[in-house]
Amino acid sequence: MQLPPSSFSLRPVTAVLGPTNTGKTFYALERMSAHASGMIGLPLRLLAREVYDKMVARKGAQAVALVTGEEKVIPRSARYFVCTVEAMPLEREVSFLAIDEVQLAADPERGRVFTDRLLYARGRDETLLLGSDTMRGILSKLIPDIGFVSRERFSHLEHVGYKKVTRLPRRSAVVAFSADNVYAIAELIRRQRGGAAVVMGALSPRTRNAQAALYNEGEVDYLVATDAIGMGLNMDIDHVAFAGARKFDGRASRHLTPAEVAQIAGRAGRHVKDGTWGPTADCPGFPDELIEQVETHRFDPVTHLQWRNDRLHFGSLPALLRSLEQPPPRRELVRARMGDDEEALRRLSSRHDIRDLAKGGAALKLLWEVCQVPDFRKVTPDQHAVMLGEVYHQLLDQGRIREEFVARQLSRLTSTEGDVDALSTRIAHVRTWTYLSHRPGWIERGSHWQDEARRIEDTLSDALHEKLTARFVDRRTSVLLKRLKDDAPLLAGVTEDGEVIVEGEFVGRLLGFQFILDPRAEGPHAKSVRFAALKALRPELAARAAQLASAKPDEFTLTDHGTVTWRGSEVARLSKGPQPLRPDFRLVAVEHLPAGALPAIEDRLRDWIADRVEGLAGPLVALQKAVNRGGEGEGVLTPGARGVAFRLIENFGAISRRQIASEVKALEQAERAKLRDLGVRFGEYTIFLPALLKPAPAQFLALLWSLWTDTPVGTHPAPKAGATSIEADEAVPHALYYAYGYRPSGERAVRIDMLERLAQEIRKAREDAGKQGFEASSRMMSLVGVSGEPFEGVLKSLGYKKDTVTRPVEAKPAPEAQAPQGETPPADAASAQTVATDPAVQDAPNQQPPAEPVPDVGPMTEEQADEASPPAGTPSEPEAPQTSAPAAEAPHAAPTEAAPVEESLAEGQADAEPQTKAEAETETETVTLWRWAPPQRQPRGQRSGKPQGKGQRSDRSDGRQDQRGPRKGKGKGPGGPRKGGDKGPRTYSSAPPRREKKADPDSPFAVLASLKDD
CATH class of the missing domain: 3.40.50.300 (P-loop containing nucleotide triphosphate hydrolases)
Structure with missing residues (x-):
């Protein structure tokens, strides 16, 4: 069986055959360019676009047309047509015609179209068929007098x-x-x-x-x-x-x-x-x-090509379907499987409305043209048929596809949101309407909708490209690796907020001198990206090093955790130094700085830290200088005063008076005066520097204590600024409380200056009460900011004992001076946490003054302090640990201070006469009084259960040996003669007698003593 005679042509046909990379397409373009007009059919629209760009470069845009199923660019003077095989406008006669990849004629899906073109498409002067050498045999059978050109592959x-x-x-x-x-x-x-x-x-x-x-x-x-x-x-x-x-x-x-x-x-x-x-x-x-x-x-070799009859009959639907089923005319051709267009026709022909409309002639031919619209959307055959049926109805009813229908369909596809799949789906839908808009006469204002569809497709295409690039391309890594491979200089910059941009790509942040790589940089190239960034940052790091070396003081900041920041970025961290007031430091993230820049940076930081120490701990620094100053003369401390000063420096500005009681008592008035001139205050319970109790110096001293004792900074939280007392934590070393300016007192830690003011208030109350014990007042409670049991714990830690007594109502003291046991003072007084007039808390925000003003009884004289301070042997408070020792060795028991000895009220009551009946009927009240109650001592040899050696003491509350030497007494207190007779055997120290000091006869304690003697 032969093909119809019309399928043959006397025009010359040449087959250019060979493997890939033989230059077949390039040869075809060269031949087409040599003709006055030409047309080439390509297997893919992507390849068609590529060839179109090449021909435009050769002949100019006005001479070249691009024709694909959904894209048509046809200038008026177009002479060369670059097309997909399916879209070739064969009605145009051209001098040259070429079909590329003709071996696809054997493809089950698209082969029938290629077969049709190689059999019937011809150029007026020259026709080229490009493809694989496997087509040689079958082409020679199907096309008489065909010529062959073989091409060899250029490479292996x-x-x-x-x-x-x-x-x-x-x-x-x-x-x-x-x-x-x-x-x-x-x-x-x-x-x-x-x-x-x-x-x-x-x-x-x-x-x-x-x-x-x-x-x-x-x-x-x-x-x-x-x-x-x-x-x-x-x-x-x-x-x-x-x-x-x-x-x-x-x-x-x-x-x-x-x-x-x-x-x-x-x-x-x-x-x-x-x-x-x-x-x-x-x-x-x-x-x-x-x-x-x-x-x-x-x-x-290829032995069979796909074929479908292209001579269709449109007399009726059955006739059209029968013509599509016609068998091939030659044995080299096989009937192609049912295509999408034929399947759509069969589905639509099963609908009554379509059969009634497409009975034959132009209506049936139009239906076939509609069925040939490709299924770009790749939906189910039924869905595709529904869309084609709607288009067919509109074309038959109105002669056009309604513009509002097209506009509505396209408006749903304009969004650029979504992932790669969503954008790809929208583009596929747009391609359908692009194809429809290029069908002549199907849409009114077809050129307008072609442009609109192209605009939407371009927008979606750009968005899809960006999504693909963002998803599958690490542009930063690619660019940097390419630049590193080329060994080219890298362009880098740092924004104001520290973003590092290298070759236009964000690679990380520069905080001070520390480069932090973008966490999205992952995989084996992360090191390469870091290397590229640091290589580009070398000039910037060198410039920053020079700026740091000459930085102004206000550009630095010291955090509570010992971190030094410069312009908001960490550059150094404090560490333990050779002395408590000389902390060291180590630079942070400077491994990438030029080695020559480090000495200047270290010198600048060392100077700034020294200035910071002197600014925040100035009184302590001045005390240190006085200790270090040798020789004799005015302003030079004596050995005794230097010893006290050294103990203060060692304890960061505050130390329990009992711990250095012997050293303090040995000081002359002139020595004390020199220490007072240096800011030292001798309190009843604590020797301290008041200027260091403010929040900023206290916080800084606590930081220095942590560094000096190798305690991790920030392990124990700092007291709230301005708090007069806080709850004591057994885990916090006492020495740290002293560095913060607080003294452990029972279950509370009371700010040192507030405790001294409490002592003054108690002294005044004792003077007013005489032999009787004093009553706790709201003024006292407001000083420490607590009442009830916590306040009682503070008093007990100071060596006072409460007692409940009954007395006539007439003897009831002023209401404002009472604080009966178990009752809470007025909320406005007892809950006060700070004293507004206190210079140590004037800078603390949101502090409320006490309900009642606390009278300033004035500082004690040295004689008063000595009289009020507990003797050296009073075991009322465990010693705070020396700061030179590890923090873990600090005792955790709440310390207490002894007060001057007062005669027992109970003893006086024991000697009182029994009440008369009239007195018993007098109205009475029960009140809580506080009296000094020193602990009873046993003979020295019986205290620890074993004999004591000469010069040793065992009066510590924990029973450990005290190696501070013989106890020195003054004839009063627990160590000297006790009023009321001996309570047991006495042991006298072998130490030489101490030089007695003359007490001030006008002091309150002298008045108390005279009252007791009466």
Whole structure:
């Protein structure tokens, strides 16, 4: 059986056959350019766009037309037409005509169109058929007098075996056969190798060109694509890796043929540059026979081409369907399987409304044209048929597709939000309307809707390109690796907020001298990115080092945790130094600075830290200088005063008076005066420097204490600024409380100056009460900011004992002076936490004054302090640990202070006469009084259960030996003669008698003594 005579032509036909990379397409363009007009049919619209750009460069935009299913650019003076095979306008006569990749005539899905073109499409003067050498035999049978031109491959193609995706060489293309696999492999390459471009047939030409540019221009070294790259796309590829060996051909999944493998692998190597290929990912190894076929370009010849009758009958629907089923005229041709257009026709013909409209003639022909609209959306056949039915109804009823219908459909597709799949779906829908708008006469104002559809597609294409790039390309890594490879200087800058930009890409932040890499920089190239960033930052780091070396004092800040910041960034951290007031430091993140810049930075920081120490701990620094000053003369401290000063420095400005009682009592008035001139205050309970009790100096001294004792900074939280007392924590060393300016007192830690003012208030109350004990007042409670049991704990820690007595109502003291046991003073007084007039808390915010003003009884004289201070042997308070010892050795028991000895009220009551009946009937009240109650001592030899050696004491509350030497008494208090007779055997010290001091006869304590004698 022969083809109809009309299928033959006397015009010359030449078949240019050979493997890939033989320059067949280039040869065709050269031949077309030599003719006055021409047309070339290409297998892919992506390739059509590429060839169109080349022809425009040769002949100019006005001479070249682009015709694809959904894109038509046809200038009025167009002489050269670049088309997809399906869209070739064969009604135009041209001098030259070429069909590329004619071996696709054997493809089950598209072969019938290629077969039709190679049989019937001809140029007036010359026709070229380009393809594989496997077509030689069947072309010679179908086309008489055809000429053949064989072309050899320019480069060698070699199989190199399996390679992991992460080990593929640069300039590789990975070929997968589904969108999901393409995305998965591209994501893997992005994480491991910096990124990959993505090319798929479903992409719009604009998106595909943008992605291809990423690869061709070297921004990425890897390409992940479908088998679309096998159809003539010219890219600089060195290695082709197959991620699979099966593909879905539109009906079923099947193995690739050797010719298809060769077509795809042949993209490796361009012109004279050799290429390699092989499997990767989950692709199994290729058989040796297939490898040999690919490398030698020897394949089984094509024996059959796909064919479908193109001479259709439109008399009726049954007649049209029968003509589509007509068998092929020759045995070299096989009837193609049902195409999408034929399937749509059969589905629509089953509808009564369509059958009633398409009974024959022009209506039936229009229906066939509508059915040929491609299913760009890739929806189900039923959905596609529904859309085609709507279009057909509108064309028959109104002669046009309604503009409002087109506008409504396109308006749903304008959003650029969503992921890659969402944008790809919208582009596919837009392609449908682009195709419809190019059908002559189908849409009113067709050119307008062509432009609108193209505008929407371009917008979506740009968004899709950005999404693909953001998802699959680490542009930063790619750019930096490329620049490092070229060893070119890197352009870098640092924004005001510290963002580091290298070659236009954000790579991290620069905080001071510390570079923090962007956490999104991951994978094996993270080190390379860091190296590139630091290389570019060298000038900036050197400039910052110079600025730091000459920085002004207000550019630095010291945090509570010992961190020195410069312009808000950490540059150093304090550490333990050679002396308590000379902390050291270590620089932070300076490993990338020039070595020559470090000495100047260290000198500047050392000066600033010294200024900071002198500014916040100035009185202590002055005391240190006085201790270090030798010689004799005015202003020079004596050894005794230097010893007291050294103990204050060692304890960071505050020390329990009892701990250095002997040293203090040994001081002359002139020595004390020198210490007072240096800011030292001799309190009843504590020797301290009042200027250091303010929040800022106290916080700083606590920091120095932590550094000096190797205690982690911030382990124990600081007291709230301005608090007069806080709850004592057993885990906090007492020495740290003293550094903060607080003295542990029972379950509370009371600010030192407030405790001294409490002592003054108690002294005044004792003077007023005489022999009787005093009552706690709201004024006392307001000084320490607590009442009830916590306040009682403070008094007990000071050596006072409460007693409940009954007395007549007439003897009831003023209400404001009472604080009966178990009752809470008025809320406005008892809950006061600070004293507004206190200079130590004037800077503390939101402090409330006490309800009643606390009278200032004035500082005690030295004699009063000595009289009020507890004797050296009074075990009322455990010693606060020396700061030179580890913090863990500090005792945690709440310390107490002894007060001057007062005669027991109970003893006086024991001697009182019994009450008379009238007195018993007198109205009485019960009150709580506080009296000094020193602990009873046992004979020295009986206190510890074993004999005591000479010069030793065992009067510590914890029973440990006290090595401070013999006890010195003054004839009063627990160590001297006790009024009321001996309470037990006495042991006298062998130490030489101490020089007695003359007491002030006008002091309150002298008055108390005289009252007791009476």
